[in-house]
Amino acid sequence: MRRKIISTMFFVSLLTLAATSIPTCTAAKPKVVLHAKGALQADRQLQAIMNNITWVNWVLVMGELTASDLADAKMLISVRVDAALSYTASELEAIDQWFSTGGKAIWVAGDSDYPSDNGRVLSGNALFEYLGSVLRFESCETVDPETNAGADYRVYGVPDNCAPELSFLVQGVNYALFHGPGLIVGYYDGEYHKLEAERPSNVYLIMTSSPTGTTAEFTEPVAQVHEVGETGEFPLLVMEINYANKNIVIASADGPFDHYTGMYMPELYGIQRYSIDYPQQGAILFKNIVDFVLSFADTMITQYNQITTMQGQISTLQGQITSLQGQVSTLQGEVDNLESQVTAAQGNVTMWQGIAIALLVVGLVVGVAVKSLMKK
Incomplete structure (x- = not known):
């Protein structure tokens, strides 16, 4: 049921927030922390994000992330530029203290x-564990010999398996580059799970x-x-939503x-490779996700929780109605x-009334007969 109602809730949110989806010039801009851990300077893509x-x-933040960096932030995008740094x-x-406040x-x-x-x-x-x-990154690499930007390690992710509830995130997206990506799996109930096969709701x-x-x-x-050499539609970008505290975790391979x-x-x-020979829409995908997190997620999750509460109340009332129907059936x-x-x-009364009348008639007949004999 959760997966059926969430899409409706989002479109209601869109209608509600259509006039205010992007902050006006007088509104405070939402704060997003870009943690490029170990970077010496912003690369071209990072500069483009901030400029566009x-x-x-x-x-x-290129050094160590602190609580003051995260103060009042709505979103944290964490990239370990220096892969050797933990x-x-x-x-x-x-991060945990900031995240635990909710919303x-x-x-x-991740990576391969x-x-x-x-x-x-x-x-x-x-x-993730902390x-x-x-969500977890699996210790392997995903390659694709067919859907790529000229080499199997330049994997082009596709939106074909996007959850219907979040299909708006991939609007306008046919492909996005995952350069030498890993693979995203789940870890729950003490075991690892293939998220393409099963996953929590x-x-x-x-x-x-x-x-x-x-x-x-x-x-x-x-x-x-x-297994090494296994083929399939492997998760490269996954979202986990905690409806209780309104937190969102996004994992990208x-x-x-x-x-x-x-x-x-x-x-x-490489404009020839990524715009002409193998066009992709990674910038659209990134912007869609940021827009959702900053402008729509809170309202959507709130409406989801309200609808879930109402569904529980309806279920309780339905149970009470069923119980009352049972009582009515018993009374009936x-x-x-x-x-x-x-x-x-009533049948017995009618029978005794008939007997009484018959006896009365017999009595009258006998009485008349006796009276007649006495006159003689």
Whole structure:
């Protein structure tokens, strides 16, 4: 039911917020922290993000992330530019404290287990676990020999398997680049799970590989749940929504920027390849996600919770109605039984009335006969 009603709720949100979906010049800009951990400067894609999406207050952090960096932020996009760097204990604590207040979104970029990139798998999973998310990066790489930008490691993710509830996120998107991506799986009930096969009701696929997506292996440990050489539509971009505290976790199997070539406007590094030979719409996908998180998510989740509450109340009332119907049925049975008894009693009364009348007639006849004999 959750997956059926959420789409309706979002479109209601769109109608409600249509006039205010993008903040006006007088409104405070929503704050989004871009954590490019280990970067020396913003790359072309990161600069383009900050220059093109101007209604957002972008805060760039290239060193250690602190609580003050996250103060008043609505969203954190975390990319480990230096794959060898892990989150420090103080960073994990700062992120968790910020996230635990609710109404926040975090986008964590993963990577493949290629030797120079594998650190992003480990550090990303450490953050997911710290936050209590079910999402994980698997220790492997996704390649695609057919749906790509000229090489199997330049994987083009497709929106074909996007959850219907979130289909608006991929509007205008046919392909998005995931350059040497990993693969996103789930970890819950003490086990790893293939999210393309099963997932919790609050976990949504957004982009996957095409059916010719293939798993590859570079660095131990081996992949937790997929086999090397396995083909399938593997999750490359996944969203987890916590409806209780209105938090959102986004996992991408590669970075929206950096990571050699990120999702957002890869044509900045090769216009012939990424705009002409193999056109893609990574910038649209990125903007759609940011717009959703900053402008619509809160209202949609609130409406979802309201509808869920009302559905619970309706279910309770339906149970009460069913119980009352049972009581009415029982009472009707008792009434029918009493009517049968009354009918039977009425039959008995009618019988005794007939006998009494007959006896009266007999008595009258006998009386007349006796009187006649006495006269003689």
